[in-house]
Amino acid sequence: MYKRIVITSVFVLLNSMLLLAQQKFTISGNIKDKKNGETMIGVTVYPLELSGIGTSCNEYGFYSLTLPKGQYHIICSFIGYKPDTLLVNLEANIKSNRALTDNLFTLQEVVVSAEKKDDNIKRAEIGVAKIDIKEVAKLPVIFGEKDVLKTIQLLPGVKSGGEGSSGFFVRGGSADQNLILLDEAPVYNAAHMLGFFSTFNSDALKDVSIIKGNSPAQYGGRLSSVLDVKMKEGNNQKYAVTGGLGLISSRLSVEGSIVKDKGSFMVSGRRTYADAFLKLTEEFKDNQLYFYDFNAKANYKINDKHRVFLSGYLGRDKLGLGAFGIDWGNQTATLRWNHLISPKVFSNTSLIYSNYSYKGSITSGETTLSIKSEIKDYTLKEEFQYFPDSKNAIRFGFQSIYHSFVPKRFKGNTYNEPHKNTRYGWDNAFFVNNTMEVTPTLTLDYGLRFSTYSILGGDTYKIYNQGVMTDSVVLASGKFGKTYANLEPRFQFSYLLNENSSVKGGYARNTQHLHLLSNSASGNATDQWLGNSYNTKPEISDQVSVGYFRNLKDNLYQISVETYYKSLKNQVDYKNGADISSAPDVESELLYGKGRAYGIEFLVKKTQGKFTGWVGYTLSKTERKIIGINDGNWYNAQQDRTHDLSVVAMYALTDRWTLSALFVYSTGGAATFPSGKYDMGGNTVFYYKERNGYRMPANHRLDFGATYTRPHKSKVFESSWNFGLYNVYGRQNAYAITFANSKSDPTKTVATQTALFRWVPSVTYNFKF
CATH class of the missing domain: 2.40.170.20 (TonB-dependent receptor, beta-barrel domain)
Structure with missing residues (x-):
């Protein structure tokens, strides 16, 4: 038994040393929409040759992917867009900016989510929902004014503040326990006309997400x-x-x-x-x-x-x-x-x-x-x-x-x-x-x-x-x-x-x-x-x-x-x-x-x-x-x-x-x-x-x-x-x-x-x- 443990330990140690000795390089860059030049959020980037490895671009469209030295097909994937493939020979750090094109066939259909199809399963986030701005325009709302705050009230765990109101409660919290950010700036009253409209003009918005209490550490200051x-x-x-x-x-x-x-x-x-x-x-x-x-x-x-x-x-x-x-x-x-x-x-x-x-x-x-x-x-x-x-x-x-x-x-x-x-x-x-x-x-x-x-x-x-x-x-x-x-x-x-x-x-x-x-x-x-x-x-x-x-x-x-x-x-x-x-x-x-x-x-x-x-x-x-x-x-x-x-x-x-x-x-x-x-x-x-x-x-x-x-x-x-x-x-x-x-x-x-x-x-x- 002791001999088996020693042999196993040596094998693990040698394997770890080989992995550490293996040269690794980084491919990084920005991803944008080819049609309008807007940077894209959450695009999945992964090598075709390695299963289970990948990353996604941040809120400014930046991605960084570190891989062992070698040749890879780097895939950029986002629902509603044609997948983009780039063949790279990764022998040094590479800067590669990418531009994705609308998938016209996909756009003929109504799509509820702007995420990767199975992201809801694989992401560690719990209690998080993304709002598709295109879908907000299709939903019937009071006075016909498309409104993201009215849309999030239709999600489980989010409750309306009242008839026609933009106010909302999340998982038992009061209205002030919601942190509302507009380009990182807190908005203390997100309502017009005593709550019948929200302050958010959907024509000006790019991305909307709500986190129901389990927010990453970069967010803070509110309970709900x-x-x-x-x-x-x-x-x-x-x-x-x-x-x-x-x-x-x-x-x-x-x-x-x-x-x-x-x-x-x-x-x-x-x-x-x-x-x-x-x-x-x-x-x-x-x-x-x-x-x-x-x-x-x-x-x-x-x-x-x-x-x-x-x-x-x-x-x-x-x-x-x-x-x-x-x-x-x-x-x-x-x-x-x-x-x-x-x-x-x-x-x-x-x-x-x-x-x-x-x-x-x-x-x-x-x-x-x-x-x-x-x-x-x-x-x-x-x-x-x-x-x-x-x-x-x-x-x-x-x-x-x-x-x-x-x-x-x-x-x-x-x-x-x-x-x-x-x-x-x-x-x-x-x-x-x-x-x-x-x-x-x-x-x-x-x-x-x-x-x-x-x-x-x-x-x-x-x-x-x-x-x-x-x-x-x-x-x-x-x-x-x-x-x-x-x-x-x-x-x-x-x-x-x-x-x-x-x-x-x-x-x-x-x-x-x-x-x-x-x-x-x-x-x-x-x-x-x-x-x-x-x-x-x-x-x-x-x-x-x-x-x-x-x-x-x-x-x-x-x-x-x-x-x-x-x-x-x-x-x-x-x-x-x-x-x-x-x-x-x-x-x-x-x-x-x-x-x-x-x-x-x-x-x-x-x-x-x-x-x-x-x-x-x-x-x-x-x-x-x-x-x-x-x-x-x-x-x-x-x-x-x-x-x-x-x-x-x-x-x-x-x-x-x-x-x-x-x-x-x-x-x-x-x-x-x-x-x-x-x-x-x-x-x-x-x-x-x-x-x-x-x-x-x-x-x-x-x-x-x-x-x-x-x-x-x-x-x-x-x-x-x-x-x-x-x-x-x-x-x-x-x-x-x-x-x-x-x-x-x-x-x-x-x-x-x-x-x-x-x-x-x-x-x-x-x-x-």
């Missing part, structure tokens, strides 16, 4: 999800114009080359014109009701090793109804520098600016009252990607954010609120992550993030216990207060059971240093953001998830089942009877405790052919436990919904007509309704017993859409008409329920349900040339 949105870079081959005319909004995008094959730009704008219709009426001609947004991006390739990007977003809403007016909006800007340090090392340096602000006013006679608030970020992010060999892809770097919080401030000619100082925070993180192919059947993705948050001076911080002030800390400007530090480990794996199925699992700890105070489940324009303080500590989540994934009939059908359990710490809620609008210090109205969320998600998807679509179903539970609420017992979180179902179908009827339909059903959200009432001095006072102990009525509806592509003699010009009907059978879903005394019998209580929409038809004309 990451929605990573990237804008187009622009066509560097020729000028192109895209646009659309709808019933209440229009959009226009222009892109083109700055220098062909070296630089390009893209600008895109959108505006609603509901205010133009208001001016036609005498009663509403002085009212305002519109939003606009503007996206812009430019890039320039200095040489083969250096490339710079500049992108920005500006969006604003204006709502003026008589004496009441409010406007709000986001501004973001990102300056990035890509540097190819070596064939194996790629770096990205980003300077990021983000600002969200709102202001409002109310006028009554000679009395005026105004309100405003703001959150502003300045960020430096440095990230390196290292590809040591064909089986490892390592990311590491840091991120530093300077936060500025302008609290909600009221000001009027008859009201003088005590002055509230701007508060500041410094948010830092260091991260490292590796994606490793251990064996042809086992892939690991593991990492560690170390995050800190420091309270900065310039204000007095009061300390409360159950809403009662016990102490205070005065921090002079420029001084450091309390610093919170947390380690955030992450781990995921994928194990191939066979060529058609796999098991995946993962654990992730996430920490959140920013907190949103809102009076509604789906959020509104006047919500207020806070940083950590001496009362409000970092929110922490620990999520464990496991899933089974299977493809059928040559990847034509994809089936997945995922289950998760999430433990939450330092959750924030309001004490009973809280008034966050007029409280001198909003933290005096807050209570803190823990939470839990668990559930199971099912997804069946057909990805190719004339008929495509998916069915998604989620069974889940979300609860909180906070001393001072519900007698310290567990209670339903506001976003808790037991059942959530979505059915999406698309059918290419002819070369010109594409039909689409979707059906959604969800249990009503948890709500607090009065349990009784009593009379006090002739006034009725309602009595509330249990927090979120009741439910809104179930929500369901059917939407229908049709797209007609017009034939044109000119190959340069393309156009289409999109028709839609939102809520086909006229379901009056409850938006709000109010309670009042019956006019005929004051001893009885009448509940009144408010519904926003019944039938909403839409027509949109789209063009491109």
Whole structure:
């Protein structure tokens, strides 16, 4: 036995030495779309001669593949494109930029996913979904405005914030626990028109993905999800114009080359014109009701090793109804520098600016009252990607954010609120992550993030216990207060059971240093953001998830089942009877405790052919436990919904007509309704017993859409008409329920349900040339 062990050990050692002695070289470069010059994300690159070895290009189109010395056929593969093959004699490091061509036959079919056909099985990622921008345009949505936020709400584990709302909840998390990034810049309010539109103009977007809690270490700052949105870079081959005319909004995008094959730009704008219709009426001609947004991006390739990007977003809403007016909006800007340090090392340096602000006013006679608030970020992010060999892809770097919080401030000619100082925070993180192919059947993705948050001076911080002030800390400007530090480990794996199925699992700890105070489940324009303080500590989540994934009939059908359990710490809620609008210090109205969320998600998807679509179903539970609420017992979180179902179908009827339909059903959200009432001095006072102990009525509806592509003699010009009907059978879903005394019998209580929409038809004309 001992002799056998020694011989085996010597054999393994000699084999390892031979492998180490074998010369290896790297082929690297960028991959782009040949038609428009846009860099491509996620293209698979592999040698035909070596099974189980390969890589994929990163979010900037860069790939790096290290192989033993030899001759190889290097394949670049991406669904919807013709495979590209290059014969190389790898005797030294090679730089090879590639350009892929559309597969015209594939484009005649409807394709749900832009990924490699079996990536859903082989990737170590769990709880990740890619959104195909082309498919977003085909789905029926309210007012006919294609919307990525409405589309992700159709995925299992992602729930709508309400009827027509862009707000969403992921695996039991609240709306503020979603990190929404636009070219790396955080977007703090991703909604227009009180949530009926999102801030994302789909014409300006290149790639959208959502990660449901198990994010790699380079992401952080939120507990529930990451929605990573990237804008187009622009066509560097020729000028192109895209646009659309709808019933209440229009959009226009222009892109083109700055220098062909070296630089390009893209600008895109959108505006609603509901205010133009208001001016036609005498009663509403002085009212305002519109939003606009503007996206812009430019890039320039200095040489083969250096490339710079500049992108920005500006969006604003204006709502003026008589004496009441409010406007709000986001501004973001990102300056990035890509540097190819070596064939194996790629770096990205980003300077990021983000600002969200709102202001409002109310006028009554000679009395005026105004309100405003703001959150502003300045960020430096440095990230390196290292590809040591064909089986490892390592990311590491840091991120530093300077936060500025302008609290909600009221000001009027008859009201003088005590002055509230701007508060500041410094948010830092260091991260490292590796994606490793251990064996042809086992892939690991593991990492560690170390995050800190420091309270900065310039204000007095009061300390409360159950809403009662016990102490205070005065921090002079420029001084450091309390610093919170947390380690955030992450781990995921994928194990191939066979060529058609796999098991995946993962654990992730996430920490959140920013907190949103809102009076509604789906959020509104006047919500207020806070940083950590001496009362409000970092929110922490620990999520464990496991899933089974299977493809059928040559990847034509994809089936997945995922289950998760999430433990939450330092959750924030309001004490009973809280008034966050007029409280001198909003933290005096807050209570803190823990939470839990668990559930199971099912997804069946057909990805190719004339008929495509998916069915998604989620069974889940979300609860909180906070001393001072519900007698310290567990209670339903506001976003808790037991059942959530979505059915999406698309059918290419002819070369010109594409039909689409979707059906959604969800249990009503948890709500607090009065349990009784009593009379006090002739006034009725309602009595509330249990927090979120009741439910809104179930929500369901059917939407229908049709797209007609017009034939044109000119190959340069393309156009289409999109028709839609939102809520086909006229379901009056409850938006709000109010309670009042019956006019005929004051001893009885009448509940009144408010519904926003019944039938909403839409027509949109789209063009491109």
